[in-house]
Amino acid sequence: MTDATSPISTAKAPAGWLGRLEGSWSWIALGLVGLLLPLLDDSYFGVIAQRAYIYWILSAGLNLVVGYAGQIAIGWVAMLTLGAYTTAALAAGRVGGVEWHPYLALIAGGAMGAVFGVIVGLPALRLRTFYFAMTTLGFATIVTQVALAWKDVTGGGVGTPGPVFLWPFEPGWGFYYFCFLLAALATWITANIGSSRYGRALVAIRDAEVAAEASGIAKPKLLILVFLLAGGLGGIAGGLFSSLQSYITPDAFTFEMSVLFFIGILIGGRGSILGPALGTIILTVLPEFAAPLVQWSTFLYAALLLVIVLVIPGGIADLLDYKNRRPLEQHREIVPRPELLSRVLGAKGEPSAIRLANIALHFGGVRAIDGLDLEIRSGEVHGLIGPNGSGKTTTLNVISGYYRPKTGSLKLDGADLPFDKPHARAGYRIARTFQTPRLVGAASVLANVMIGGTVRGDGTFVESMLSLPRHHNDEKQLKVAALKALATVGLESLADVRADRLQHSELRFMEIARALMLRPAFMLLDEPAAGLSAEEIRRLGALIKAISREGTGVLLVEHHADLIFDICDRVTVLNLGKTLAAGTPAEIRSHREVVSAYLGA
Ligand code: ADP
Ligand code: MG
Numbered sequence: 045m046t047d048a049t050s051p052i053s054t055a056k057a058p059a060g061w062l063g064r065l066e067g068s069w070s071w072i073a074l075g076l077v078g079l080l081l082p083l084l085d086d087s088y089f090g091v092i093a094q095r096a097y098i099y100w101i102l103s104a105g106l107n108l109v110v111g112y113a114g115q116i117a118i119g120w121v122a123m124l125t126l127g128a129y130t131t132a133a134l135a136a137g138r139v140g141g142v143e144w145h146p147y148l149a150l151i152a153g154g155a156m157g158a159v160f161g162v163i164v165g166l167p168a169l170r171l172r173t174f175y176f177a178m179t180t181l182g183f184a185t186i187v188t189q190v191a192l193a194w195k196d197v198t199g200g201g202v203g204t205p206g207p208v209f210l211w212p213f214e215p216g217w218g219f220y221y222f223c224f225l226l227a228a229l230a231t232w233i234t235a236n237i238g239s240s241r242y243g244r245a246l247v248a249i250r251d252a253e254v255a256a257e258a259s260g261i262a263k264p265k266l267l268i269l270v271f272l273l274a275g276g277l278g279g280i281a282g283g284l285f286s287s288l289q290s291y292i293t294p295d296a297f298t299f300e301m302s303v304l305f306f307i308g309i310l311i312g313g314r315g316s317i318l319g320p321a322l323g324t325i326i327l328t329v330l331p332e333f334a335a336p337l338v339q340w341s342t343f344l345y346a347a348l349l350l351v352i353v354l355v356i357p358g359g360i361a362d363l364l365d366y367k368n369r370r371p372l373e374q375h376r377e378i379v380p381r382p383e384l385l386s387r388v389l390g391a392k393g394e395p396s397a398i399r400l401a402n403i404a405l406h407f408g409g410v411r412a413i414d415g416l417d418l419e420i421r422s423g424e425v426h427g428l429i430g431p432n433g434s435g436k437t438t439t440l441n442v443i444s445g446y447y448r449p450k451t452g453s454l455k456l457d458g459a460d461l462p463f464d465k466p467h468a469r470a471g472y473r474i475a476r477t478f479q480t481p482r483l484v485g486a487a488s489v490l491a492n493v494m495i496g497g498t499v500r501g502d503g504t505f506v507e508s509m510l511s512l513p514r515h516h517n518d519e520k521q522l523k524v525a526a527l528k529a530l531a532t533v534g535l536e537s538l539a540d541v542r543a544d545r546l547q548h549s550e551l552r553f554m555e556i557a558r559a560l561m562l563r564p565a566f567m568l569l570d571e572p573a574a575g576l577s578a579e580e581i582r583r584l585g586a587l588i589k590a591i592s593r594e595g596t597g598v599l600l601v602e603h604h605a606d607l608i609f610d611i612c613d614r615v616t617v618l619n620l621g622k623t624l625a626a627g628t629p630a631e632i633r634s635h636r637e638v639v640s641a642y643l644g645a
Pocket of ligand 2: 436437438479
């Protein structure tokens with residue numbers, strides 16, 4: 045059949061390179077305006093533009109925190125304040141009596157921002173969003189108060205002069221180009237991160253945290269790197285800001301500024317670089333051309349945010365996203381190609397097994413699992429059935445490390461599997477899907493599947509940031525692998541489509557493709573056939589069977605008895621967290637209690 049292959053060429057070629065070009069045209073236009081602005085020789089415009097660049101340097105980093113990772117850091121102005129005072133105080137010789145070279149002082153400002161970026165960011169690893177937002181705000185207040193009180197260094201309420209940068213970035217157009225260059229650099233490195241496996245991992249943490257963990261993404265480590273970068277950029281922005289202001293006092297760093305940074309990103313669109321850059325520029329420039337409105341700026345920001353949230357929830361980035369406005373084909377068929385599996389999964393490993401022995405887990409008074417024995421062997425499909433609430437999903441959650449059982453043991457080839465670190469399961473090549481598909485709706489299907497292979501890359505965060513060869517290598521290989529996985533499950537033609545435009549049944553197959561990216565030794569599937577048509581269930585069954593034939597051990601939680609009996613090598617029937625029956629499909633079929641309870645005589 046050509047169904048599965050023919051739409052690939054039509055859907056992909058234009059969206060691929062044209063999509064990229066659409067994005068870069070906007071950047072080229074912005075860059076040209078920035079480069080040529082000095083030709084106007086209007087210092088008023090120059091100062092506005094410099095302010096926009098400086099704000100964007102901070103916002104570019106904050107964008108990774110807020111727009112990508114979804115962490116509500118509303119007090120990021122604190123990094124601007126810290127960077128500004130560090131740079132200004134060092135350059136003015138207010139610390140230790142030595143006047144630092146302004147460029148060195150600027151680097152120190154960036155370092156200060158980086159350190160405090162991590163310190164302020166740490167609570168995000170534990171606190172829920174709202175509380176984290178409050179801690180960042182509290183920190184911003186503390187920084188301002190310290191600036192007021194620590195008169196020796198900051199000049200207190202009187203303030204302190206900002207540094208004057210020397211040739212080639214001396215005040216005037218020299219300094220203008222300095223800000224422009226650093227803004228371009230901030231854009232480049234954050235865009236590199238954004239389009240790398242780290243950027244996709246951040247977005248996965250934001251929109252599908254459990255799926256991110258199941259894919260092996262370690263949230264704490266990644267967030268700390270991002271806070272470090274965002275803090276550093278904020279500190280550099282602060283150093284530049286102190287020079288632009290030529291004199292800084294604590295009241296130069298207002299809460300409104302923090303709101304501007306935050307809202308600039310939101311109206312730009314989460315998970316985009318171009319959108320927030322435009323958002324920040326608009327919010328910086330707008331009040332200048334509407335001088336009488338300045339007093340209303342907070343009100344206007346709030347109104348603008350409301351309008352954006354209500355009218356274009358995806359922000360400016362959504363308006364610029366042409367390719368996802370093309371209608372999708374109405375009657376789409378999912379035609380998996382299990383014959384491609386060997387290329388996706390690689391060579392067969394040694395036979396191995398996951399064993400659960402006497403596992404028990406209670407939620408308060410509810411005995412979700414109550415003494416369960418189970419063995420998943422490579423090369424076999426093990427069915428897990430039982431009525432709603434019998435503990436099937438909980439069993440999966442124990443195996444994938446989300447819950448620590450009260451008693452019992454969980455072993456992989458005789459060695460204990462650790463708990464409390466669900467992201468470590470990817471290292472054992474244990475993959476899973478979810479009863480309710482977990483996805484990043486705003487990302488493409490391809491990107492969603494690539495998230496599943498995050499741990500397969502070699503390049504470090506810094507290598508991605510600087511777009512070094514290993515980063516390119518990772519991206520190329522991940523993309524090839526993801527396209528293969530998508531072709532295997534029959535979704536290749538939808539690779540460039542936003543995931544939230546897919547039908548429910550397609551999402552189930554997309555999750556399988558994402559799980560395949562781990563080259564799993566074991567695969568845990570939680571009701572993958574729910575919501576599928578009879579024909580789709582049949583194809584799904586063939587795909588799952590083929591996965592097990594490649595050597596992967598599959599645990600299949602399902603309600604569809606036909607599917608279970610068709611493809612399982614072994615079946616365990618759960619009831620109230622206990623094993624009601626276990627054996628081959630034929631044995632289960634003839635088990636009296638099971639038949640009377642579930643299968644209907
Ligand atoms: P199944 O997947 O077989 O439908 P689950 O494993 O989801 O069942 O749930 C088993 C039992 O444990 C149910 O009674 C459910 O209400 C309870 N349960 C599951 N998860 C939690 C939780 N996080 N907190 C409290 N109770 C839970
Ligand atoms: Mg369930």
